[in-house]
Every structure is written in C-alpha cells, then in structure tokens.
Amino acid sequence: MIRFILTRLSLLIPTFIGITLAAFFLIRLVPGDPIETMAGERGIDPARHEQLKKDFGLDRPLLVQYGIYIGRVLQGDLGKSVVTRESVLTEFQTLFPATVELGICAILFALILGIPAGILAAVRRNSIFDHGVMGLSLTGYSMPIFWWGLILILLFSVQLGLTPVSGRIDVLYYIEPVTGFLLIDSLFSDDEGAFLSALEHLILPTIVLGTVPLAVIARMTRSAMLEVLGEDYIRTAKAKGLSRFRIIALHALRNAMIPVVTVIGLQIGVLFTGAILTETIFSWPGIGKWLIEAIFRRDYPVLQGGILLVGAIVMSVNLIVDLTYGLINPRIRHTR
C-alpha cells in the first residue's frame, strides 16, 4: 500500500510543476507588458513603469523569475490583488467556504436522488421508470446550467415567489463568520431566521450545481448495478432464498458502489466548472465568481493564484479518490 501511495504521489509532481508553469506564464503570455496591462487604460509614466518593473522583478531573466515565484508560492505568498490590495491567499480563504458549502450541498443533492434512481432503474430494467430516469439523466447531462439557473429563477423566484433570487443570506442578517459555512454559523447564532434565510438561498444554486452530477451518478449507478446483478454471487444469494431487498441493498449495492465512488471523486472538476457559472448567476460570493471578476478587472495575480490553488485542490481530491479506491479494491492497488 505504501508503494502504491508513493507511485501515485510521484505522478503528481510533474503535473503540479506544470500547473505552476501555466500560472507563471499566464501573466507573461498576455499581449503587451504586464505592468501596462495592470495599469489599464489610465496609462503610466515611464519612470514609474521602470520602478514597478523592478519592484515586480520583471527585469530579471525568466528562469530566475520563475525560481523566485516558486519560492514565494511554497511559502504561501501568492501575491496581492491589484484591485483590492488584499493578499490573494486571504481572499481565497474567505471566499472558499462559500464554494465548498455550495459544492457539498450539490453533491449531497445528487447522491440522495441519483443513487436510489439508478438502483430502481437497474432493478426495473426496461420499465417506464427506467426509460424515464435514463431520458432525464441524458437531459440533465446536456443541460446548459447557466440557462437552467435562469429558468429556475424565473419559475420559483419570479412566478411563485418561493425562493430568493441571489446572494447567500438576506441582507437583514449579519452572521459573524466562524467556520465560513453559513448554514453552520447561522445555526449557532441567536437569530433564528438567519438559518432559514441561508437555507432558502441555498436551494436553487444547489439544484443548478447538482444537476450534472445527479445525471452522471444516476447513470453510473444504474450501469454498475446492472453489471453486478448479473454476477454469480447474486444468483447464489437468490438461491439461498434471501429476500429481494436484502440482495439488492446488501449484496449488490456494496459492489456496485465502487465505480460510483470514483465517479463522484471525478466530479470535482465538473463541479468547479459548474460553480463558476452557478455563482455568476446567483451572485454567490465564492471562488468561481471571484475568478470571473478577476478576469474582467484584469486582476492577474488573483487569476494566477486562483488557478494554482484550484489546480492543487482538484489534484489533491483526485489523489484521495485514487487512494480510497486502492484501499477498497485490492486489484487496483496491486496492478504494476
């Protein structure tokens, strides 16, 4: 097992270096000079330009610049936002919980609906229910979620007036961020309405962000279940006279979940892509919205740091999924 972990870890190093290279060159690939780009349309006088160039170390050779950059990154210094003058890491830390909270809710939503739907579809193969689940899941998979969000707002917020249109919580409430997860923070605050308000604000974004994972999980659960249900040990279990429920819930489900767990792990990249769009639609103050705003403000240090952090997080989650998978399934662990 240790060998397995080490191989997986060693595979990550080149990828991580690649991501730092991508982040490093991002600012240098933009046409024109980074200083001018940061200064924007206001322009900048030549003396100050030279000074800034020196300050940012842009007059040194590229390789030296990269070395300095890596050194800073490893110390946790990702630079400062050009717009807010705030450290990129600090900004990331304050906004990240909002994205995580939304992401967790979306995945839970996808699991709670997707796994039972997939199981039922497999058990009742070729029934109307099965066709319905498969049709809906392909539709969900094809969904332009930025439009889906607008349609849900149109239906639930505008027509029915049930849910708020945007934000994380009503402006009436101020919740001191302790964990950064508003659901938890508001639950422990004295304000009773705050928790409900936070919950209300979460509903639509959760559905929007959870739609694609829901479709993928339902499909994956169904096909994994179908495969497992054809195995010999299921026939044995049937022959032993076990109840149908016991066979499905205990014998089949446990084995069918292995590929599903992997797929859930792989959904994190998809989830992030979704978060960028979902947060933009619902003005959700998370990482996705932050990065999009950074582009429009030409805030390159934020973009640079953001890519690096997101890349590192996705890589770590993938690694954890890989390792868990190896832990559950010895066949994976021992290949090669």
Place this chain on the structure above:
Amino acid sequence: MTTETMEAPAVAAPTATPPHPLREFWGYFSANHGAVAGLFVILFVVLLAIFADVVAPHSPYITDTTIALKPPFWQEGGSISYPLGTDPIGRDMLSRLIYGARLSLLIGIMVVTVSILVGTVLGLVAGYVRGVTEIAIMRVMDIILTLPSLLLAIVIVAILGPGLINSMTAVALVILPHYVRLARAAVITEVSKDYVMAARVSGAGPLRLMFKEVLPNCTAPLIVQASLGISTAILDAAALGFLGLGAQPPAPEWGTMLADAREFVLRAWWVVTFPGLAILITVLAFNLLGDGLRDALDPKLKRS
C-alpha cells in the same frame, strides 16, 4: 434457465454474403430510437443553419425599438410576424435563433475538427514513438485534464482576449486530451497486432504504418468521441458566450443571447427561455447520436 441457448446450433450457419458494413451499422443504429431521433434533430438544425437566409423571417441584426420585447404570438400583445417575440432592442427572436444555429454548429464542428486532427496526430505519435516523447505529451494532457475545463478555457480567453475565434481555440484545447488519450490507447493496442508486424516486415515506414495501417483501425472510438465532443464544444462555447468571453454582441450566438437577456428575466420570459432551449435540444441531440454511435460501432457491446 431458458432453453434458447441449447437449441442454438453449435456452429453458426454460413450466410450467403455478409451484409455491407454500412447496412450492418444502420441495423444496429436504427434499433436505438433515441439515436435516430437525435440524428433527425441534428439534420433539422443543419438544414436551418444552411438555409437561414431563406427560412428566417427577419434579419438577426436589424433593431427596431418600437417593437422591443414583444411577447410570442400566443400571448396578448404578440403578433404572428414575430412568432417567438422580440428581444430588448426589437430584433426577431426566431430569426436570431435560426442564425444562431449556424454559429453553434460551426463552433461545434470546427472545434472538434481541429481537436481531432491535432489530438490524433499527438496520440499517434505518443503511442507509436513511446519513450520521452510520449511522457512529455501525456503529462501536458494530464495538466489540461487536471484543471477544471471551463476555468482553463476562461484563462486562455483571458490571455487571447474575448471573441468567437479565441473562445473556439480555448475550447479546442480543453477537449484535446480526450482525443490524444483515445488515439494513443487505440494505437498501443493495434501496434502489437500481426497485421502491423506484417506491414513492417514488408517494408512500410513509420509514417505509412501510423497513418495508413494503424489509424483506419482506430477510427470507431474517435467517431463516437467526435459526436460527444461536438456537444461539449457547443455547451462550453455557449458558457463562454454567457460569461461575456465568447462571441460578442450583436452576434446571434445562443450563449451570448442569454447573457444579453439576463437582466430581462423578470420582465420577458421568452428572451431567456428560447436560446437556452435551443442549446439544450441541440446538445441533447448530439449526445443521443453519440450514444447510438457508440452502441453501433463498439463490437464489444454488440449483441449478436
């Protein structure tokens, strides 16, 4: 359980002539109703795109503020000359959607063509040459795959600047790894087969081996991935358009139309509903087609 297997002859009866491959393919493909439906929708959209000039009742660009935000014809205040209503500056929604089909199909097909060409060559080289070249190519692909696709596309557009061509380049790069991996895996399986050895023994050079011998045998998975890739490309390009990074107004691109319509969500449901519906239907059709192609072309899944 059943006796069917017992009754089947031990040796398959020899048929007179094997069916033509295309006929056999259509047999499998047409059994999948979803795939056929997808194909018809795609044909319909393609026809709309080609004959947009003839079909569209109005110009997609001409604005007329006197008829701004007219509802669809079945609602009060709507008129049949603007069947799906008009947008905030008085352009006909239906005409813009029809011209949008042209853009979306163009995006999907161009992006996937570029991606397949580049991806197949890279994958072939990686799978055929192996060694350091392979490692270098595959590591770069790993990096592209690690970053969330939309984030990477956004970053590329941030470097190149917003616009239709740049967003297409970005999407092409983002979906590239799928083709490289597919081509490489297919090549590695094929290269060890006897026919490649035979060709090599009879003096075929590496280029001939790669493109004339190995490549034709790797096309099936690439075709399937191409169909699925078009749907991803359309979706991603629309997302970029929605974020204001793709096609720029007044281009009637569906995602860009949605971005323009966002602020009118409270007043005019039709400007928001129809462009997204167009994206959903087109993407769904390509996904259905892709699923059907996979079932029909993948011999492992064929039930004979």
